[in-house]
Amino acid sequence: MSFNLGGEKRIGMGEWTLEVTDVYERRHEHYEKKHPHELAAVTGNLDTYFKTLNEVNNPLQVKAGFIHNEPGGIKAIDQKGGRQKIKLQQTRLYIFPDTSSKTLYLLTVGDKGTQRDDINFCREYVRKEIIKKVE
Amino acid sequence: MGTKYKNVLEMIKSISKDDAFKELATREIKGKTLAKFLFYLRCNHNLSQKQLAEKIGCSQSRISKIESALDKDLTMQDLLDYAKALNLNLEIGYRHPSVRIVDLIKYHAFKIKAYLNQLNSLAKEDDLLKESIGKFHIEALFNIGKIIWESLATLDFKLKEQKREPDIIHISAPLERAKLEQLLKKDNTELEHSTK
Numbered sequence: 669m670s671f672n673l674g675g676e677k678r679i680g681m682g683e684w685t686l687e688v689t690d691v692y693e694r695r696h697e698h699y700e701k702k703h704p705h706e707l708a709a710v711t712g713n714l715d716t717y718f719k720t721l722n723e724v725n726n727p728l729q730v731k732a733g734f735i736h737n738e739p740g741g742i743k744a745i746d747q748k749g750g751r752q753k754i755k756l757q758q759t760r761l762y763i764f765p766d767t768s769s770k771t772l773y774l775l776t777v778g779d780k781g782t783q784r785d786d787i788n789f790c791r792e793y794v795r796k797e798i799i800k801k802v803e
Numbered sequence: 804m805g806t807k808y809k810n811v812l813e814m815i816k817s818i819s820k821d822d823a824f825k826e827l828a829t830r831e832i833k834g835k836t837l838a839k840f841l842f843y844l845r846c847n848h849n850l851s852q853k854q855l856a857e858k859i860g861c862s863q864s865r866i867s868k869i870e871s872a873l874d875k876d877l878t879m880q881d882l883l884d885y886a887k888a889l890n891l892n893l894e895i896g897y898r899h900p901s902v903r904i905v906d907l908i909k910y911h912a913f914k915i916k917a918y919l920n921q922l923n924s925l926a927k928e929d930d931l932l933k934e935s936i937g938k939f940h941i942e943a944l945f946n947i948g949k950i951i952w953e954s955l956a957t958l959d960f961k962l963k964e965q966k967r968e969p970d971i972i973h974i975s976a977p978l979e980r981a982k983l984e985q986l987l988k989k990d991n992t993e994l995e996h997s998t999k
Binding site: 683685686687688689690692693696697700701704705707708709711712714715716718719720723724729730731732733734748749771774 | 805806807808809810811812814815818819820821823824827828830831832835838839842843846847849851852867870871
């Protein structure tokens, strides 16, 4: 799908890219085996966020119930939305939109039980790997 | 650092090992095209779900449901409500799958021609309006030419090397004739150099 903006899109706007961490890849593999419906729902919301990111001027413009702001510019995307046939467990995909490089980092994915560790990991990763790289 | 991907589907296809999951995720993404577009429209107007709900006169939960609904579950009323609240005209179209990108470009070129004719007919005997519309023609000519030039430059190495990046003319604020002539002169000189 591509958004047809009827000529509204600003000329020269660069496209955002996605970048996944090794930790995300490992957790993705675990979730697609153990919680495929949760991961698919989170991925659907990620797609909505990512497509909109490419069309607006500022990531802060993208607001929805499935997006949660965490410390340090990190955001968590959850599984909410849509009429699900089965009850989905709370799942959170942690992301970091780096506006300077127009890169959306997929940091990790977890549940309620791993929330604290996940956020700590994300903060550390952003500080050491992303902000350092920009500097 | 990891691998870079252009979109979510490309990422899923690359890192997922389970085919059943790939199908599930693809269905989730492709089945909500309209809802994603409505979501984008709201964000582009800098509105929260609550603010849009107030404009439409419905609950926030209805907005949330609309923006996560499958295409088949959306109603014409949903589309009309978004259009009215965001002060937009709703246009619906069908396109045959065999229509190619070049056909679309040609279609839009003919549309431009039709709109320019419409614009010219507004001028009638009004000299001031004629002059303004004339300025607009020059700006449009320059801007469309620039867009095509830039597209061509991404294919042609020699054109790219010249780093020709004149400012775009803002159609909303027409430039003075002297500035326009200066820009067009510069444009022609550079074109001559590039063809030598």
